[in-house]
Amino acid sequence: MDLTPADTPKNSREFATATARIDAEREGMRMQEALVGLFPDWLPSRKSCRKAIDRGEIRCDGHVATTALRVSEGQVVRLMLSNAIAIHPGPGAPPSLKMVRTPGADYLLVWKPAGLTTTGGGRLTLAHVLAFKADQGSEEERLLLRPIKRDALPHPHPVHRLDRATSGWVCVALNLSASASLGRAFAERKVEKRYLALVAGDLKSGSSETPIEGQDATTHWTTLARGPIPVHETASLIDIRIETGRTHQIRRHLSALGHPIVGEDLYCAPGVDLASAPRYTGSGLLLCAYALTIPEGVHGPATHASSSVPRKFKRFRWVESALPHQETEAS
Numbered sequence: 001m002d003l004t005p006a007d008t009p010k011n012s013r014e015f016a017t018a019t020a021r022i023d024a025e026r027e028g029m030r031m032q033e034a035l036v037g038l039f040p041d042w043l044p045s046r047k048s049c050r051k052a053i054d055r056g057e058i059r060c061d062g063h064v065a066t067t068a069l070r071v072s073e074g075q076v077v078r079l080m081l082s083n084a085i086a087i088h089p090g091p092g093a094p095p096s097l098k099m100v101r102t103p104g105a106d107y108l109l110v111w112k113p114a115g116l117t118t119t120g121g122g123r124l125t126l127a128h129v130l131a132f133k134a135d136q137g138s139e140e141e142r143l144l145l146r147p148i149k150r151d152a153l154p155h156p157h158p159v160h161r162l163d164r165a166t167s168g169w170v171c172v173a174l175n176l177s178a179s180a181s182l183g184r185a186f187a188e189r190k191v192e193k194r195y196l197a198l199v200a201g202d203l204k205s206g207s208s209e210t211p212i213e214g215q216d217a218t219t220h221w222t223t224l225a226r227g228p229i230p231v232h233e234t235a236s237l238i239d240i241r242i243e244t245g246r247t248h249q250i251r252r253h254l255s256a257l258g259h260p261i262v263g264e265d266l267y268c269a270p271g272v273d274l275a276s277a278p279r280y281t282g283s284g285l286l287l288c289a290y291a292l293t294i295p296e297g298v299h300g301p302a303t304h305a306s307s308s309v310p311r312k313f314k315r316f317r318w319v320e321s322a323l324p325h326q327e328t329e330a331s
Contacts, residue, residue, distance in 0.1 A: 022075045032067040039079050081154050086131035089123040099144050105300030106147050106178035109169045118161040131155035147174035168289025169305050181298035194291035195240040199259040200232040208253040218243040219253045227318030231280040237319050262286040283312040
């Protein structure tokens with residue numbers, strides 16, 4: 001597949017475009033099926049592909065495509081990205097976001113609060129909040145979210161995801177070339193992601209390489225402290241580094257070892273019924289992505305950001321005293 005960004009339109013209500021060429025594997029497919037996976041950054045699901053066709057945003061060799069159109073190898077498919085002004089995400093959206101951007105970078109790191117999804121179809125997502133701030137935020141926010149080089153990316157694009165329940169740093173691309181370059185950096189495991197979690201029980205430092213849904217998954221952790229906690233009696237504070245980024249990887253690995261994260265509501269220890277599993281409530285999931293390091297690349301200079309953990313971790317005195325001192329920074 002050959003992706004080519006187009007020039008950004010002068011009028012924000014016009015369309016920006018991205019193109020792809022039909023390969024041999026898609027030969028003879030109907031457009032609705034051929035489109036799946038062709039523009040993953042903008043059309044991540046079959047439903048989003050169908051909607052793009054219904055909106056008239058798909059062209060094939062210059063003609064508006066229909067769902068039933070059968071494609072041939074070599075044909076050029078163009079996605080006409082609407083660059084409409086983003087509307088307010090509504091009640092529940094964070095009034096401000098912590099953002100770190102290194103000079104010369106066409107990306108930035110954004111702290112996602114717990115309770116906010118990274119992407120999705122609704123307005124209350126980090127992606128939509130950033131799109132709104134890029135269009136109608138304060139002068140400082142609009143400047144931070146403005147790419148150096150504009151291309152076919154109409155709004156800031158999160159390159160990876162954090163669970164709704166997990167707070168922490170998310171890498172956000174500001175143009176298409178940065179998105180592609182950062183995607184490669186994540187795929188090649190050149191990005192360093194660090195987490196802190198409070199887990200049930202007495203857990204020693206270690207690693208897990210248990211595959212997740214047939215894919216390799218590697219999680220390493222170092223135990224920083226142990227202490228008392230309601231419901232679980234004992235908990236361990238751990239510093240986590242992951243080599244892969246599978247869905248709920250940290251939560252699954254720790255629960256499978258019999259040490260679910262405090263506040264966990266999706267996974268439990270083997271042989272334990274989730275409905276009756278002991279659960280400390282009131283603070284949400286005690287997991288955060290406190291540090292993120294992006295290497296230098298086409299996307300721009302390297303950037304590192306770290307931050308002190310959310311206040312919910314500090315409700316336990318022994319946890320607060322064991323936490324590493326972290327200040328937000330960029331380099």
